[in-house]
Amino acid sequence: MKHSKKVAGLAGLASVLWMGLTAAVAANQKRLLFNPLGSKREVLKPYSSGHRTRPIVVRSNDGTRLSGWLMTPPVAGPHPGVIYFGGRSEEVSWVARDAGKLFPGMAVLAVNYRGYGDSHGDPAETHFVDDGRMLFDWLSERHHVDSKRIAVVGRSLGSGVAVQVAMERDANSIVLITPYDSILALAQRKFKAIPVEYVLRHKFESVKYAHHLKAPTYVLRAAFDDVVPHSHTDLLVEKLGRLHADEIVPDSDHMNIPYLEATQQRIASFLASRFNQPQS
Incomplete structure (x- = not known):
């Protein structure tokens, strides 16, 4: 008893x-x-040596103030464009610093998510995706940007934003850096004893949308990644509608991969090759 x-x-x-x-x-x-780490900038005075760099403020569809940077080549356009979506704890001012190497000859839009940097509002998957679509439209309407040649680039968490934006907008090309099948799957892996599928509101299920992507998609993985295991990237790659290449950047990990010269050269080369192709 x-x-x-x-x-x-x-x-x-x-x-x-x-x-x-x-x-x-x-x-x-x-x-x-999300873990936005406050409003501290990664680069105090963002400036691209290869672009005219200016801070911008845009309003989301619900009026939320979003802050970031627009970088445009110093010569007359129209130019191909790039929209960058950052990772979980990433403040995107560093993109302005590195844009000359990453995105030469391209107009670049890097805006902090809601709750990140100087952007207002609360982070949420629906907000990130809605804002991403709005930013794509905003950039395509600039007179110096070729609306038929706009790429989306997403890193880690931002790969999920990039996938959903590209699914609903006419992206010329897509770059996914350390992408995953879904945040839900990663959470289930981490919290095995918890019914995560019932409590997680921000699931970022890229694997469900991948087959809808029509633009060539370039996947870059870290050589050592303890945040997004390669098995989770494998599941996404299998579903991509139009895979251009799936490569591992030597000597990279989940945190340093976007800053490495090898990564930046690969992205610049891929986008230049896409943007230089005749438009149908």
Whole structure:
């Protein structure tokens, strides 16, 4: 009898702990998933040596103020364009610093997500995707940008934004840096004992949308990645509608990959080859 009560007590305690952990993950998922690290800029005075660089403020469809940078080549356009979507804790001012190497001869738009940098609002998957579509339209309407030659580039968390934007907009090309099949799948891998599918509101299920992508898609993986295991990238790549290439950048990890010269040269070369092709 005592043994049965002890077992029942332990089972009850385990149940309480499980429910508590599940509730904690549900309540803190925004911090766990987005983690914008305050408003500190990665680069104090962003400036591209190969572009005219200016800070911009745009309003989302619901009026939220979004802040970032627009970089345009110093010669007359129209130019091909690029929209960059950053990672989980990424403030995007560094893109202005590196745009001369990453995106030579291209107009570049890098805007911080809601709650990141100087952008207002709260981070959420629906907001990121809605804002991404709005930014694509905004850039395509600039007189110095060729609306038929706009690429989307997404890193890590931003790969999920890029996939959904490219699915609904006429992107010329797509670059995905350390992409995943879904944030839901990554969360299930990390929190095996929790019914994540019922509590996670921001699932970023790129694998569900990948087959809709019509533009050539270039996938870049880190050689050592303990955030997005290659198995999760494999599942996405299998579903991509039009894979251009799937490459591993030597000596890279999940954090340093976009800053490496090898990465930047690969992206610049791919986009230049795409933008230089005759337009139908």
